Amino acid sequence: xTLPYEFRKRIVEIRNDFTNGSSVIARNVLNLLTDAxxxxxxxxKINILVLANELLLxxxxxxxxxxxxKIFINEFPKLSAKKEIANFLxxxxxxxxxxxxxCINLTIEKLFKKExxxxxxxxxxxxxxxxxxxAGIDLNVYVIQSIWNDIDFSAIxxxxxxxxxxxxxxxxxxxxLPKIDFALIGADAVLYSGDIINGTPSLYLAQSINKIGxxxxxxxxxxxxxxxxxIADGFELIPKEFITEIITDNITKNFKSD
Numbered sequence: 397x398t399l400p401y402e403f404r405k406r407i408v409e410i411r412n413d414f415t416n417g418s419s420v421i422a423r424n425v426l427n428l429l430t431d432a433x434x435x436x437x438x439x440x441k442i443n444i445l446v447l448a449n450e451l452l453l454x455x456x457x458x459x460x461x462x463x464x465x466k467i468f469i470n471e472f473p474k475l476s477a478k479k480e481i482a483n484f485l486x487x488x489x490x491x492x493x494x495x496x497x498x499c500i501n502l503t504i505e506k507l508f509k510k511e512x513x514x515x516x517x518x519x520x521x522x523x524x525x526x527x528x529x530x531a532g533i534d535l536n537v538y539v540i541q542s543i544w545n546d547i548d549f550s551a552i553x554x555x556x557x558x559x560x561x562x563x564x565x566x567x568x569x570x571x572x573l574p575k576i577d578f579a580l581i582g583a584d585a586v587l588y589s590g591d592i593i594n595g596t597p598s599l600y601l602a603q604s605i606n607k608i609g610x611x612x613x614x615x616x617x618x619x620x621x622x623x624x625x626x627i628a629d630g631f632e633l634i635p636k637e638f639i640t641e642i643i644t645d646n647i648t649k650n651f652k653s654d
Contacts, residue, residue: 399443399446399447399450400435403428403431403432403435403447406428407428407447407450407451407454410424410425410428410451410454410455410461411454411455414544414545414547414630415520415547415549415552416522417520417521417522417523417582417584418455418458418459418460418461418584418585418620419460419492419496419522419523419617419620420522421455421458421460421461422458422460422461422463422464422492422619423489423492425451425461425464425465426464426485426488426489426492428447428451429444429447429448429451429468429485430482430485430486430489432444432447433478433481433482433485434482436478437478438477438478441478441481444472444481445469445472448465448468448469448472449469451465452465452466452469456625456626457584457593457625457626457627457628457631458584458585458625459584459585459586459593459619459620459621459622459625460584460617460619460620462622462625463619463620463621463622464488464492464619467488468484468485468488471484491619491647492617492619494645494647495617495618495619495645495647496523496526496617498617498645498646498647499523499615499616499617499643499644499645500523500526500527500530500615502643502645503523503527503580503613503615503643504527504530504531504532506613506643507577507578507580507613508527508531508532508533508535510533511533511534512533512534512535512536513531513533513534513535513536513577514535514536514537514538514574514575514576514577515535515536515537515538515576515577515578515579515580516538516539516540516573516574516576516578516579516580516601516605517537517538517539517540517553517579517580517581517601518539518540518542518549518550518581518595518596518597518598518600518601519542519549519581519582519594519595519596519597519598520542520549520552520553520595521581521582521583521594521615522582523582523615523616523617524580524581524582524615525553525556525557527580527615528557528560528562529560535562535563536563536565536576537553537557537562537563537564537565538564538565538566538567538573538574538576539553539554539564539565539566539567540566540567540568540569540597540600540601541566541567541568541569541597542595542596542597544595544596544629544630545629545630549595550566551566553566554566569597569600573604573605573608576610577610578610578611578612578613578640579601579602579605579610579611579612579613580612580613580614580615581594581598581601581612581613581614581615582594582614582615582616583614583615583616583620583642584620584631585620585621585622585625586614586616586620586621586622586642586644587621587622587623587624587625588621588622588623589636590636590639590642591633591634591635591636592614592616592633592634592636592639592642593625593627593631593632593633593634594614594631594632594634595630595631595632596630596631596632597632598632598634599632599633599634602634602635602638602639603638605638606637606638611640611641612638612639612640613639613640613641613642613643614634614639614641614642614643615642615643615644616642616643616644617644617645617647618644618645618646618647621644
């Protein structure tokens with residue numbers, strides 16, 4: 397079956413999205429499936445499943461969209477009417493937002509208790525950005541220069557934090573680390589082993605923090621958990637021995653895709 401041009405165009409946009417994190421991409425996947433549920437009629441709703449399977453090939457190295465799509469594909473045969481499909485997608489998206497909000501709030505409660513807290517991060521994480529935006533205290537943010545495929549993620553951090561009027565400094569790899577309280581990064585995948593996968597230079601950050609005895613915290617929702625996943629160019633595996641704690645939610649009942 398041939399999907400309409402607009403849907404194929406949006407699949408390509410998702411495949412080529414290298415700036416948004418996996419949570420945002422997973423939500424974009426759900427939005428596309430919701431639009432498809434509204435577009436196709438009862439007689440050709442199978443196209444929604446065709447679309448879901450094509451999306452599954454778009455970001456095979458990202459746990460969040462992969463898990464969400466596997467859940468939907470597994471449940472699709474049980475959803476007899478278009479309204480049921482739309483409601484299932486809506487509930488799945490709601491659970492994702494609840495998971496993200498829970499992670500953000502837990503991280504703020506645990507780590508952001510004093511004014512002038514200084515943190516180190518790298519790559520780009522919408523969760524870490526939202527935590528900074530919602531922390532409600534003065535912060536100093538240091539970002540290790542993160543450049544991949546001509547995309548400067550550290551420049552993205554500078555631009556976004558400038559809007560928040562948060563102090564942000566980019567430091568180069570091999571520079572002496574500044575005085576900080578802890579390091580905080582997101583994750584594109586959390587393996588059942590306890591290791592995580594995240595954008596470069598997360599491994600360098602983890603090793604550097606470990607050498608000076610400071611904690612590394614990772615914030616990641618339950619829908620990013622998986623047994624294994626491809627590690628794409630620009631991503632790295634960070635062994636669990638470098639991680640002080642993975643701050644996550646307990647909203648797991650809908651996110652068991654393996």
